[in-house]
Amino acid sequence: MLDQIRAFLGGLRDEGRTKPDANNPDVAAVALFFHVIGADGVVDDVESDKLKALIIQEYGVSGADLRELIEAGEEADREAVDLYQFTSILNRSLEPEAKIRFIELLWNLAYADGYRHELEDHVVWRIADLMGVSNRDRVLARQRALAAAGIDDGEAAGDGS
Template structure:
C-alpha cells in the first residue's frame, strides 16, 4: 500500500512544472527531438541550429530558459531506456492534431541536414506509432516537411541532394 502511495506521489510530481519553468512535457518533446537528430549517429550544425530555432518558435523560450530545456532534453534522451517514457507523457498532454504537428516537427528535424537517414525515418515512424498517429497522417506530415525543407523529391532527400 505504501509503495502505491509513493508511486502516485512520484507521478504527481513528474507532471508538475519545475521551478525553472521547464516542465516534463517539454523535456519529453526535446528528448525525442534529440533522439531523432542523433539516430544516424551524427548531430551536425544544421540539425543543431534547426533544433534551437524549432524550440524557440514552438516553446517560446530563449536564452537561459532555452539552454535549460535543451540540457534537460539531452540528458533525458541519454538516460532513456525506451521511447515510451516520453511518448506516454506527450500522449497525456497533446490532443490528436497536436500529435500530428509534433510528428511534423520531428520530420522537419530529420530533414534539417538536407536528407533523411533510414534510422531517423524508423525513429519518427516508431514515435508516431507510439503516439497513435496514423500512417496517413505520418506520411502527410513527412510530405509537408519535405516541402518546407525545399526538397522536391524524397529520393533527393535520401541522397542528400
C-alpha cells in the same frame, strides 16, 4: 492547434521553477527531438541550429529557459531506455491534431541536413506509432516537412554521405 502546442509548452516561463525533469512534457518533447537528430550517429551544426530555432519558434522560449530545456532534454535522451517513457507523457498532454503537428516537427528535424537517413525515418515512424498517429497522417506530415525544407522526395532519400 499550434496555439495549443505553444500553451502546452509555455509553462517553462513560470518563475521560481526548478530545472525541468524528464516527466515534464517539454523535456519529453525535446528528448525526442534529440533522439531523432542523433539517430544516424551524427549531430551536426545544421541539426543543432535547427533544433534551437525550432524550440524558439514553436515553443516561445529563449535565453536561460532555452538552455535549461535543451540541457534537460539532451540529458533525458541520454538516460532513456526507450521512447515510450517520453511518448506516454506526450500522449497524456496532446490532442490528436497536436500529435500530428509534433510528428511534423520531428520530420523537420530529420530533414535539417537535407537527407532522410533510414534510422531517422525509423525513429520518427516509431514515435508516430507510439503516439497513435496513423500512417497516413505520418506520411502527410513528412510531405509537409519536405515541402517546407524545399526538398524533392527523391533527393531526400539517402544517408547523407
